[in-house]
Amino acid sequence: MKILNSKFRNFNKKLDDLLFRRKTKVQTNSVSVVKIIDDVKKNGDKALLKYEKKFNQNRVIKPSFLQIKQSINSLNPKVKNAIDLAYSRIYKFHSLQKFKNISYTDKLKNKLEYKYLPIESVAIYVPGSSASYPSSVLMNAIPALVAGVKRIIMINPGYKGKQNAAVLYAAKKM
Numbered sequence: 691m692k693i694l695n696s697k698f699r700n701f702n703k704k705l706d707d708l709l710f711r712r713k714t715k716v717q718t719n720s721v722s723v724v725k726i727i728d729d730v731k732k733n734g735d736k737a738l739l740k741y742e743k744k745f746n747q748n749r750v751i752k753p754s755f756l757q758i759k760q761s762i763n764s765l766n767p768k769v770k771n772a773i774d775l776a777y778s779r780i781y782k783f784h785s786l787q788k789f790k791n792i793s794y795t796d797k798l799k800n801k802l803e804y805k806y807l808p809i810e811s812v813a814i815y816v817p818g819s820s821a822s823y824p825s826s827v828l829m830n831a832i833p834a835l836v837a838g839v840k841r842i843i844m845i846n847p848g849y850k851g852k853q854n855a856a857v858l859y860a861a862k863k864m
Contacts (some may be wrong), residue, residue, distance in 0.1 A: 692708060694708070726741060729741075735751060738751055739751055742847065742848075746818060746847050746848060746849065746850070746851075747850045747851050748818075748847060748848040748849075748850075748851050749851060750848070750851075753848070753853055753858075757853070758853070758858050758862070761852075761853055761855040761858050762855055762858050762859045762862060764855055765855040765856060765859055769855075769856050769859075770859060773824050773828070773856060773859055773860050773863070774863075776824075776825065776828055777828055777832070777860070777863050780828050780829065780832045781832050781835075781836065784832055784833045784836040785836055787833075787836070788836065788837075789806040789837075790806055791803070791804065791805050791806050792804040808834075808837045808838035808839050808840075809839060810839070810840055810841060811839060811840065811841035811842070811843065812830075812834045812839050812841075812842055812843070813843045813844075813845060814826075814827065814830045814831055814834075814842065814843070814844045814845070815844075815845045815846075816844060816845070816846040816857055817846075817847075818846055818847030818848050818849045818853075818854070819849050822846065822849065822854040822856075822857050823856075823857070824854075824856040824857050824859065824860035825860075826857070827844065827857055827860040827861050827864075828860050828863075831844070831860075831861070831864045832864075835864055842864055844861050846861075
């Protein structure tokens, strides 16, 4: 950690130097991100796979049905039971929050209405890491499910070439 004391005579120069280095680093990183985005726009899945290999050591963007099934089958039954319990508790809680249509006329004879209409689809991003949590799936997908969202998509990059079995099991429950 760099500590700057404003009482020192060269404080302003040190602060300027520090801020310049930070700004330069952010700009350099931004250029890298822009290049990656442009590459993905131009080359699609081929570019995605290239960056998955580079950053996450993943050789597959979308695991096959068989890979998902095998991963879930390898999951400890205690973990499955914990996910099942969490699912039912979260579902019950959000079921109590369901909205309904409202229509009434106020004292000034204005008709006021609220129409409950779920959005068509949602995307849920569950970070891929050694500590990828199934709760991220449950806490985001269940409210969408209860609200009546028809299409729920989950993005969960693998970690070092593997998907987290607990995350896959939680997603399968949706």
